[in-house]
Amino acid sequence: MKSLWQRLKEKHEAKQEARYTKLDELPPSAGGGQKGEKKIHFTTKEAVKRFRAHALVEEKSHRDVVRVGLRDSVWTDLYHHALTASWAAFTYTAVISYFLINLFFAVLYWFAPEQVTGDGQHTLLSLFFFSVQTLSTVGYGGMAPVGLYADTVVSFEVLVGMMINALATGVVFARFARPRARIMFSNTAVISNENGVPALCIRIANLRISVILSVDVEIALSRLVVSENGHLVRRFDQLLLVQSHVPVLRFAFVMAHVIGPESPLHGKTVAELEHEEAEIVVTVTGTDEALGQTVFARTAYRFDRVRHNHRFVDIVASRPDGRIAVDYTRFHDIEEH
Known part of the structure; x- marks a missing residue:
């Protein structure tokens, strides 16, 4: 019983330590902690409530937003x-x-x-x-x-x-x-530290038999910041990808953003990003080969859906008959490294 309690306590401490570890650092070591945070002063509590309610994640639709002073005539x-x-x-x-x-x-x-x-x-x-x-x-x-x-x-x-x-x-x-892109996004985003290079990775997949041509992917960091005049605003910083253009999307593809000195995520901790109501916004644009029409897809990740020191499992394998097998049942699976 004591051993079980000790393991639960260590797991909780490791989780708390990971929240205050900078995203561009290698796996956290003992003794790491949160540096002094700069206290943010908001203009009013009402402003905070309004901005925090305006989330970009999928569970909120346009019908959840009440537009005051704007007539929407059918x-x-x-x-x-x-x-x-x-x-x-x-x-x-x-x-x-x-x-x-x-x-x-x-x-x-x-x-x-x-x-x-x-x-x-x-x-x-x-x-x-x-x-x-x-x-x-x-x-x-x-x-x-x-x-x-x-x-x-x-x-x-x-x-x-x-x-x-x-x-x-x-x-x-x-x-x-109406053209619709049947693009599947991974349930979680991961920060991989393979080869000593920290990178934010998100996996997408094409669910149709026909390919999607000329795919352009854009990832942005959305967060609440205080402007110079003291107002609370939502800021979007682009996260540059290793490869933002994919000529042909047939099966699955992993998008990677290197968390280097020029990255908006450099030096940030999960706790700081959660305090700023940060989200990772992903947009995908391409041309459906069968329809010849432009298709769009989007999603967003809060940082409670970002896993540190993980990577996506491989889902593509060769079959004995020479064909390629893509295991979509493991599309969302990740593994620690």
Whole structure:
């Protein structure tokens, strides 16, 4: 029991020591500790809350941000909202709109039901289904307009129906045809100290059979800093990669940023970066070979998802039949070195 308690205590102490070890140093030695931190004075507590709530990680979407003083009118940007809405919201809106439009024309026919032929006396429900037939230009022949008023309403409804069918077809096609990059990012980023050179590494993979051409990768360090005038601002520092351009992304690729004297991460500890609400923002741009369209992907890592003195396990191997095997089940696996 005492041995177990001792191991847990040593593990906790090693974790705390790693948080205050500079990222560009080799594995920490005993006695290392945190140097005196420069105390940051924020303008107001409210500013801190606002900036800290504005995280760039994936768990927060645009709907989690409330924009005060900015009107987001659906009607002035209807096409964009139709493309970016979720499938559930898009389908719900389409069904409700379809029902309301047919109900509106059914009420118009109800003002003069005698001008619509058919068996028996017309009800609002029968006129609703007549509106459905007219709007879709089906026209089964069981009901037909016979007066000036009904002919006018039918003419207007047919025009509206043709426009709705054309617009709905275009929007649905655009939602299906919108290019999406099926790029997978590693769950964690690692800082490898192989060969005595510290480097921040992130692995990406192409999940499609078709390759992605001319891939450009950009990594930036996002953190909260106090400007010269005392305001709290979010600052983005570019992290230069050993290879930021990949001509062909077929399987997987590891991006590496050397933490040298010129790196924004040089001399930083995990504790300092966590205090600044730092994140690693990754953006990937390329051209899908099959679609011929530009695709984008992005993600972000907080520093609690960065593992020091680790590396990614190898997932590419040669098979006995001469083919290459890529084990995506081990894509996120890392190992200590």
